[in-house]
Amino acid sequence: MNWLTTVFRATGGAGRTRGGRSVRVAAVLAALLVAVPLAGTPAVAKPAPIVGGENQTDADGLAAVLINGNYQCTGSIVDNYWVLTARHCLFSGSTRIPDSQITVRVKSINWNTGGGVVQVATSRVRTNHDIAMLKLNRSANAQPVRLPTATTTVGATTYAFGWGRTCVGCAPSAVLRRATQQVTHINGYTDLHGGRAIRTLGLNGNVCFGDSGGPLFKLVDGLRYQVGVLSWGDSTCGGAGDYWATVPDSRDWILNVMATV
Template identity: 60%
Template structure:
C-alpha cells in the first residue's frame, strides 16, 4: 500500500483476504434500511459490513470476482456498465487483466443465483478512486440512479456490500447494508478527487466492501452518492470511513459510457 494510506483500509479485499472496507453490496429497494485518514485496508483483503443487517434486495448490485474468488462490491449503473473502486482493479501496482474478472448480478448471494457476466473492457480514473467495468453482455437488471450533488453534512446514508462481518472473518456470503452519517466532504489525499467521510450509525464497512455504493434517499428514491474507498485499518470502530464522491466523477462516468 502507498505509505500515506497505511492507516486507511482500502476496502477492496481480494479473495478471502480482499474484502475491502466499506464493502459494497447490492442495492436494496428504495426504502430506508430497517434499524449502521487513517490507514487504508483495501489492497490487503476484502471486508463485509460489520453490524448492520442483511439486505432485502440485490437490485442494482454486482459482486466482483477475480478468477472465481470474491474481490469487491460494485453497482450496476447501466445494463452494460458496473461502477466500482479503482483500487479493486489492481493487485499491488499491477492492473488485473479484464479476462480474470466477472460480476455476479441479481443475487443477494455472491456465490450463487442470478447470473455471472464477463468483463470486456475497463476504465479507471487516474485522479479518483473510481473505475468502470464494461460487461460483455447486458446485465438485464435495473441500474441505480447516480446523484448530481454530494449529500449534506449530517445526512443519513446507506452502504451496501459483501465485506467481512468482523475484522478477521471471511467476507459475507449474503449482501449486507448499514446506515451511515455524513461527517464531511474533503479532498482525498491518496487517490485524488473528493471523498465523503462518514461514521456508522448501526454498522461499519470493512474489507470486501470496497467498490460498493453509498446511497442517499431523495423523495423515496435511492441515489448513489459514493463508492466505498477506505477506512481505518482493522475496522476498529464506527468512524473514519471514506467514499469516493460519485457526483465529483459524474461527467467522467457518463463520458466513459458514451465513448466506449
C-alpha cells in the same frame, strides 16, 4: 509474521490522514478493504460482510466483482452494460488485473451463487480518482442506480452496501449487507487516488474488509442516488471513519465513458 503485519511494516505504519498528506497509509487501508487472505488460502480476494447493519433480501443495482471467480469487491450497476466500482479494485499491487480475469455476479444477494455471472468486456479507470467502470459483454437485466448531479450534505443519513466481513476475525459471509451511516464531511479528505472524499461514521454498522468499491446511497423521494464509492477506511472495522470517492465529481466522466466506449 502474518500478512497484516507485513503490509503495515512495508508501508511504514498505520494511521488515518486528513486531506492528501498520506496516500501511503490510505493505500494500506484500501488494500485491506479489498480482501484479507485467510489462513491456508491464496492471496486472491475472499469475501467479507459489513460489521453490524442487516442482511439484504435483494441485490437491486448491486454487483459482486470477481477475479478468476473469487470475490474481489462490490460494485453498482449504473447502466445495464456498466458497473461502477473503485479503481484500486482492478489492481494487484501496481499491476493492472486483465479484463479477461474479471466477471461480475448480478441479481443475487450471494456473491458465490444465484443470479448470473457476466464477463467484463473492457474496463476504464479514472486518473486521480478512486473510480473505475466495467463494461459487460451482455446486459445485466437489472435496475440501474441513479447518479446525482450534486454531492450529499453533512449530517445526511446514507446507506452502505457490500459483501464485507461482519467482524475483523469473522469467517466470511456471502450475504449482501447494508449499514446505515451519517455523513460527517464532504470536503477536507481525499480518496485513495486524490479525489475529493465523503467521510461517514456508522449509525448501525461499518464497512470492513471486502467492501471496497461498494456504493454509498442517499434516498431522495424514496429513490436511491449513489453519492460515493468506497475507497478506504478504518482498518479495525471499528467505525473510526469511512472514506468514499465522491460520485458527482466523476459524473461527467462516467457518462462520457458509457457514451464513447
